[in-house]
Amino acid sequence: MATGMDQMLGMCMSAGGLVIFLYYSIWILLLPFVESSHIIQTFFLPREYAIIIPVIAGVIVLLLLSLFATYILLRKKKKKE
Structure with a gap:
């Protein structure tokens, strides 16, 4: 069950x-x-930023997801050894 704080954060x-x-x-x-x-x-902002900002945000999200997946795979590999 979600607490009141979780619901507030979600909203x-x-x-x-x-x-x-x-x-x-x-x-x-x-x-x-x-x-x-x-x-x-x-x-x-000027319209040029309408393309630049989402592209930069997308690259950052992909980088973070890649780093997370790499961390998980390396951690899993160390457990097997």
């Missing part, structure tokens, strides 16, 4: 993911149709 993580999804969706899907002089443009 915070879900809310954070939703906020990031909405921000990115607005940034990519709606902002190209808004004039560049409009005030809403000040709340968003």
